[in-house]
Amino acid sequence: MADKKKKKRLSKVFDYLKYEDPFAKGVSFCAGCPLERLVRFVPQVMGNDIVITGTPSCSAPVLLGQNGKSWHKLSYYGTLMTGAASNATGLARYYKRAGIDGTVVCFNGDGTAADIGFGNLSGAAERNEPFVYICYDNEGYMNTGIQKSSTTPFGAKTTTTPVGSNERGKNLRRKNLGLLLAMHKIPYAATATLSNLEDFAKKLLKAKEISKKGFCFLHIFSPCPTGWGMPTDTGIEVCRKAVQTNYFPLWEAENGKFSFTKEVKKPKPIKEYVKLVKKFSHLTEEEIEVLQKDVDYEYAVLKQLSLLDQECPLPD
Ligand SMILES: Cc1ncc(C[n+]2csc(CCOP(=O)(O)OP(=O)(O)O)c2C)c(N)n1
Numbered sequence: 074m075a076d077k078k079k080k081k082r083l084s085k086v087f088d089y090l091k092y093e094d095p096f097a098k099g100v101s102f103c104a105g106c107p108l109e110r111l112v113r114f115v116p117q118v119m120g121n122d123i124v125i126t127g128t129p130s131c132s133a134p135v136l137l138g139q140n141g142k143s144w145h146k147l148s149y150y151g152t153l154m155t156g157a158a159s160n161a162t163g164l165a166r167y168y169k170r171a172g173i174d175g176t177v178v179c180f181n182g183d184g185t186a187a188d189i190g191f192g193n194l195s196g197a198a199e200r201n202e203p204f205v206y207i208c209y210d211n212e213g214y215m216n217t218g219i220q221k222s223s224t225t226p227f228g229a230k231t232t233t234t235p236v237g238s239n240e241r242g243k244n245l246r247r248k249n250l251g252l253l254l255a256m257h258k259i260p261y262a263a264t265a266t267l268s269n270l271e272d273f274a275k276k277l278l279k280a281k282e283i284s285k286k287g288f289c290f291l292h293i294f295s296p297c298p299t300g301w302g303m304p305t306d307t308g309i310e311v312c313r314k315a316v317q318t319n320y321f322p323l324w325e326a327e328n329g330k331f332s333f334t335k336e337v338k339k340p341k342p343i344k345e346y347v348k349l350v351k352k353f354s355h356l357t358e359e360e361i362e363v364l365q366k367d368v369d370y371e372y373a374v375l376k377q378l379s380l381l382d383q384e385c386p387l388p389d
Pocket residue numbers: 129130131132154155181182183184185186189211213214215216217222
């Protein structure tokens with residue numbers, strides 16, 4: 074009976090994996106990095122005919138290829154951190170003009186999306202360019218040595234926000250990138266993570282469809298075992314705890330109408346999340362409370378938005 078139940082639950086996720094995994098069996102991420110599941114999952118759900126473009130980052134060696142060889146069978150176009158969304162704009166406009174029914178996926182880390190490439194991302198969102206922008210957020214510049222980004226949370230230890238006699242990790246709060254993009258009044262914005270794969274798959278398919286008409290943004294929570302100090306087998310557990318504590322709530326906004334796709338009725342305290350990762354291990358009770366307040370504030374904003382029974386549709 075227990076086995077039957079388990080099978081039923083698993084099949085829901087597998088139903089979405091309609092396409093072949095286009096990657097080689099082993100790829101060059103750090104051990105236990107959730108990015109590996111992520112890069113495989115996107116084409117397995119969206120199809121192997123998507124065209125991916127992205128920038129230097131932890132995902133780039135695997136997506137761009139190494140030593141003149143490729144890790145996968147997809148089309149990939151590597152570009153600069155400063156111009157990721159402009160590059161995707163060119164590709165998407167070309168496909169539209171040539172009458173090719175293709176989906177362009179601009180796939181980048183938080184360093185590109187929230188900081189270095191934010192200007193042209195914001196421009197593409199305002200112009201409602203027809204592509205999907207996926208930002209995987211590992212809360213820092215991991216590929217260049219774990220420097221802080223604007224999505225690094227309060228208190229986190231990074232190489233540019235160290236912990237010592239005068240330093241307590243990052244002393245600023247994180248930028249809420251998903252909300253920021255939703256406020257560009259794009260047709261579709263959503264959050265997702267790897268502990269909730271069915272939810273994630275539905276959002277990928279929605280974005281694929283809606284991107285025929287306009288800009289879609291997916292903000293993906295993606296822990297970094299190497300940079301955050303986590304055992305390599307805890308990636309999915311950390312994702313799950315981030316959802317259960319409302320550290321990373323799962324929501325979507327379609328034509329400006331917000332809804333939670335997984336409402337957490339009784340959120341666990343943030344201390345249950347922070348204890349899983351070493352980058353927070355120096356935090357005092359008072360410092361954890363600052364992080365809790367930040368999480369509570371962001372959730373309260375989302376809750377109010379979800380209560381608004383109002384859309385913000387595009388003009389025809
Ligand atoms: C304009 C510019 N500045 C800096 C770099 C150096 N650089 C290469 S990868 C990288 C880290 C990118 O961070 P993120 O986008 O968050 O991806 P992650 O490495 O975390 O996967 C940086 C800063 C660059 N390539 N271009």
